[in-house]
Amino acid sequence: DTGVSQDPRHKITKRGQNVTFRCDPISEHNRLYWYRQTLGQGPEFLTYFQNEAQLEKSRLLSDRFSAERPKGSFSTLEIQRTEQGDSAMYLCASSLWGADGYTFGSGTRLTVV
């Protein structure tokens, strides 16, 4: 296992288009987290899953954002009708029962033009 993988690394999209990102956590990790980091700011929590259940969502996650983890393994984050303000680095992390082995992916950098 090579850690947490995120795909794609970079995504450029036109305003109004939908985008989907994928995160593959470390295989035995049951918790998966999504964060967003805008330029010059620290990462902000978006949502997290324990297995396939989405346990918490930040108020930052508007109706245009949806995250899934259908089989408790990989997760997808979809943004519908993208806006320029969605341009950011989207980070995924996974852990085993909360604290153990908290590991980050390299992120997906989204640019909305």
Add this chain to the structure above:
Amino acid sequence: KNEVEQSPQNLTAQEGEFITINCSYSVGISALHWLQQHPGGGIVSLFMLSSGKKKHGRLIATINIQEKHSSLHITASHPRDSAVYICAALLDSNYQLIWGAGTKLIIKP
């Protein structure tokens, strides 16, 4: 008041100097993370600690649970240590990470 505060925000030092970055938190935590982020790069976890002290190479992290304070030290600093260092508190309630604002470190040769 932010739940996780770091100081200093910016730090410039000469190669070889001993570096200290401080982190204070006001929430109940199960662990504290020190992370490193290079410009345009991903986030790398340096340490996760819940008590005492950890050392990895030239990096040392300490935490005082009673005082809710942690420090990251870099000995014999090198220009390649230049990065943003982030302290993040892992909440004991739901294991979310609350991030500090980061310390931008520049080591000059």
